[in-house]
Amino acid sequence: MRVLYIGGTGIISSACVEESVRQGQEVFLLNRGSSKKYLPPPGVTVITGDVKGDQAELKAVLAAHGPFDAVADFITFTPEDLESRLALVEGIAEQFVFVSSASCYQKPPKHYLITEETPLENPHWQYSRDKIACEAILAGQSKLAYTTVRPSLTYGHANLPLVLNSWLHPWTVVERMLTGKPVIVPGDGTSLWTNTWNGDFAKGFSSLLGRPDTYGEAFHITSDEVLCWNQLFQTVADALGVKPDFVHVPSDFCMGLYPDWEGTLIGDKVNSVVLDNSKIKRFVPGYKAEVLWAEGVQRSLAWFREDPSRQTVDAEVNARQDAVIAAFRR
Missing domain, CATH: 3.90.25.10 (UDP-galactose 4-epimerase, domain 1)
Incomplete structure (x- = not known):
């Protein structure tokens, strides 16, 4: 399975890259190559490019490396980012994985137990409202199969x-x-x-890639x-x-x-x-944050x-x- 990570050098995404490699996936990274804190493991192909740069040129570069079974996007934060990213990967990705946020869930919560069906409503944080708007855009389009993952505080x-x-x-x-x-x-x-420890999150995340049964689904992945x-x-x-x-x-x-x-x-x-992790455990049997x-x-x-x-x-x-x-x- 061929997986492209947009980003791949952050606290969460770097652990997911390592887990994808461990699972035997063929991994590609797209980033500016400026981060030295997290270096990709051996065998990963790094494509140096700026997602905010020339889109036609970048799409041609990605197409030369593609197609990809899954594209995991860790650096989309606004609806404008998302529209650009969808256009970038359309035609070269079977699955688009949008990294949203568990902060999107209803605040204040009406019930302490949070599932993926908890309403998305946060009047107190623009970051969360932008992620919610991105999820709405994904749900309203039909060009790309997508999966949404909502991390909570992961370190x-x-x-x-x-x-x-x-x-x-x-x-x-x-x-x-x-x-x-x-x-x-x-x-x-x-x-x-x-x-949640990033390596634990990664075990759940990387196991959702390239799976048609996750299309249109949303997941959070945390410790219990x-x-x-x-x-x-x-x-x-x-x-x-x-x-x-x-x-x-x-x-x-x-x-x-x-x-x-x-x-x-x-x-x-x-x-x-x-956060109730029943859903990720159904889709990834044996998932457990350790x-x-x-x-x-x-x-x-x-x-x-x-x-x-x-x-x-x-x-x-x-x-x-x-x-x-x-x-x-x-």
Whole structure:
């Protein structure tokens, strides 16, 4: 089976590329070749190109390497992106796999248990609304067979996903814990959440490629381990061997100082959600996420400690944490 990944060097997509190779798929990557954090495994064909560049030229390059049984797109975020991508792969792909987001599910949720049939409605985050619009476009077209996958918060060695941490510099909150600085935990920390190891997600994702029985279907793929944010933060502190200074701050208070936090807070992570993985388990028998949060934290911390140059800190996130905590403690 021949699979093209558009992107393929991010936290999620790099793990999917590795899993596709492990499953014996013939893998191609289309990207700008600028990322050095995740290098493709041996045997992968890298096509260097910019999806925002000359479309006719890029389509000719892809056609020369195609056709493909599946094209998995990890870098489409807006309806405009999607329209361009569909035109790019039309005629050279049997299946288009759109990577959406579990943040598209109804916020606030009317029921804590989330299935793929939960309504897509998020008034609090433009990112999610754009993904929802993309899903609507796919459902309304008939030129390409498609499958939709909605990851929730998924991480790997180079990431430590704690709410209000820095995505690009995840060592930021770790450094705060290590140096005794206070750390924000939104709300009372008891809302339920799931973090998923990227290799576990990849086992489900790559097993959906090239399968006509998945056409027109949507899936989320997560761990079955459900923890509250207090537990998620405390696990990191325990792994570091520190006694943390956690400050529970209402989301509304945080957003009063930084309105752009609305999406990541009430549009996503402070809602109690439990994602039901029954559907992916029906389509991929034997699917099971095996890496628990405590183990994933240890893996991530080990990766950062291997090379101190990876331990970068986001000055803006630090300043925001300090400002919110100072205002809240007045």
